[in-house]
Amino acid sequence: MKGLLLKDIYNMRKVGKQYLLILLFFTCYxxxxxxxxxxxxxxxxxxxxxxxxxxxxxxxxxxxxxALTLPLNREDLVRAKYxxxxxxxxxSFVLGMLGSTLIGLFxxxxxxxxxxxxxxVATVAVIFLLVYATILPLVFKxxxxxxxxxxxxxxxxxxxxxxxxxxxxxxxxASGEQMEEKMMILVPAVVILTVLYLIGSYFxxxxxxxxxxx
Amino acid sequence: xxxxxxxxxxxxxYKDFTLDNVxxxxxxxxxxxxxxxxxxxxxxxxxxxxxxxxxxxGTVRILERENGGRDKEVKEQIGVIFDECYFxxxxxxxxxxxxxxxxxxxxxxxxxxxxxKEFGLPEKKEVKEFSRGMKVKLSIGVALSHxxxxxxxxxxxxxxxxxxxxxxxxxxxxxxxxxxxxxxxxSHITSDxxxxxxxxxxxxxxxxxxxxxxxxxxxxxxxxxxxxxQYKALDPNLIVGMRRNRFEVEVxxxxxxxxxEHSHDYVIDPASxxxxxxxxxxxxxxxx
Numbered sequence: 383m384k385g386l387l388l389k390d391i392y393n394m395r396k397v398g399k400q401y402l403l404i405l406l407f408f409t410c411y412x413x414x415x416x417x418x419x420x421x422x423x424x425x426x427x428x429x430x431x432x433x434x435x436x437x438x439x440x441x442x443x444x445x446x447x448x449a450l451t452l453p454l455n456r457e458d459l460v461r462a463k464y465x466x467x468x469x470x471x472x473x474s475f476v477l478g479m480l481g482s483t484l485i486g487l488f489x490x491x492x493x494x495x496x497x498x499x500x501x502x503v504a505t506v507a508v509i510f511l512l513v514y515a516t517i518l519p520l521v522f523k524x525x526x527x528x529x530x531x532x533x534x535x536x537x538x539x540x541x542x543x544x545x546x547x548x549x550x551x552x553x554x555x556a557s558g559e560q561m562e563e564k565m566m567i568l569v570p571a572v573v574i575l576t577v578l579y580l581i582g583s584y585f586x587x588x589x590x591x592x593x594x595x596x
Numbered sequence: 597x598x599x600x601x602x603x604x605x606x607x608x609x610y611k612d613f614t615l616d617n618v619x620x621x622x623x624x625x626x627x628x629x630x631x632x633x634x635x636x637x638x639x640x641x642x643x644x645x646x647x648x649x650x651x652x653x654g655t656v657r658i659l660e661r662e663n664g665g666r667d668k669e670v671k672e673q674i675g676v677i678f679d680e681c682y683f684x685x686x687x688x689x690x691x692x693x694x695x696x697x698x699x700x701x702x703x704x705x706x707x708x709x710x711x712x713k714e715f716g717l718p719e720k721k722e723v724k725e726f727s728r729g730m731k732v733k734l735s736i737g738v739a740l741s742h743x744x745x746x747x748x749x750x751x752x753x754x755x756x757x758x759x760x761x762x763x764x765x766x767x768x769x770x771x772x773x774x775x776x777x778x779x780x781x782x783s784h785i786t787s788d789x790x791x792x793x794x795x796x797x798x799x800x801x802x803x804x805x806x807x808x809x810x811x812x813x814x815x816x817x818x819x820x821x822x823x824x825x826q827y828k829a830l831d832p833n834l835i836v837g838m839r840r841n842r843f844e845v846e847v848x849x850x851x852x853x854x855x856x857e858h859s860h861d862y863v864i865d866p867a868s869x870x871x872x873x874x875x876x877x878x879x880x881x882x883x884x
Binding site for chain 2: 388392393440442455596
């Protein structure tokens with residue numbers, strides 16, 4: 383497992399320079415917008431994409447077939463990608479928050495309170511976690527290119543799902559103020575549901591890879 | 597006798613091809629050559645052994661473990677070399693070393709770098725800059741650097757030039773000096789098979805036609821060049837395959853000693869592995 387993650391990290395070196403440029407662009411754009419909160423959101427979005435990039439490299443090289451001749455099993459291949467996704471989200475969250483704090487310090491203007499900012503970025507991270515939890519089983523089933531085409535459908539599905547849940551909550555009598563009061567319940571509920579969704583996605587991917595042939 | 601690979605009744609159906617009830621046992625401590633034309637079922641057999649495809653029927657034991665292709669303990673002791681290198685393009689030799697150190701318990705970095713040096717593989721160059729031959733050499737280096745007991749090659753030597761192939765064959769000959777080390781070599785290059793293998797197995801259209809000791813095979817098989825009348829007079833049990841040309845009939849026989857004993861009228865030449873493959877592939881007769 384550690385070996386697989388190491389391989390992905392080496393693979394990501396290829397896009398390292400591009401990502402530095404992207405981060406520089408985000409920083410400049412924040413100064414232009416006079417709003418540092420753009421930085422962490424875009425960081426989370428662009429870093430989470432790397433999980434598909436590494437899967438693309440593996441697919442192009444036919445690495446999975448070779449990996450199964452090493453002391454690894456099919457489940458390890460799935461586990462490594464889910465772990466990489468979580469690691470990328472955590473890393474980009476931390477990097478994004480650090481970046482936005484630094485940008486905020488340089489701006490010396492009115493910035494959003496740090497807790498509010500963290501909550502917004504965490505929401506973005508959760509959305510991307512849901513998107514990739516939807517797309518990863520498709521990648522294991524269809525390959526990266528075909529799954530990439532379905533990515534937009536996944537985005538729409540996840541956003542529609544969130545919208546429906548929100549509407550239902552409002553429909554059940556939770557007004558704006560009540561929503562704020564209910565945040566204490568809502569936040570852990572979202573976390574639990576996201577984790578459950580991720581676990582469900584993981585087991586679907588495991589089922590798919592167990593049947594796959596190379 | 598101990599066996600490195602035991603396959604019994606292996607069957608796999610595809611739309612246009614069936615690997616049909618293949619059974620064989622690879623003795624530990626030997627080099628077994630696996631030959632057959634393109635699409636005969638060599639790669640399918642290897643994939644089924646390594647659990648890369650689901651079998652429709654049959655059993656596979658590797659290093660005395662049932663379904664060894666799924667067993668991490670068994671895979672610690674196997675090195676597999678395909679006809680291509682499957683490392684992602686951005687990796688370098690030093691990265692492969694770091695990665696394999698985490699994957700194999702008995703990974704030997706010094707041995708790996710020695711092989712890379714011997715094969716002329718630059719440590720800091722990315723795999724994408726390697727030629728096909730260099731990529732296969734990298735796979736060979738990996739396969740030989742973790743104290744494997746069984747090396748499986750799937751048409752891997754085809755990408756190498758004759759000089760390097762010769763060096764690699766010598767390395768496998770060294771590898772086999774350890775009593776329990778085994779090489780299972782699938783190849784089109786029959787001269788390599790003839791050079792280093794102890795046993796030869798031939799597959800044709802998904803069916804295993806024979807698994808024979810190489811020396812016995814080359815001793816017994818022969819090519820008879822005769823007239824049509826002489827061909828008709830031959831014992832059908834001796835005939836494995838035949839080819840007609842304008843002047844004569846060439847017949848591959850499975851026991852030239854018997855034929856020589858009974859008749860001195862025939863011209864019989866020894867048969868090479870390549871000739872055996874060609875005759876069998878053309879005639880589709882099951883050898884005994």
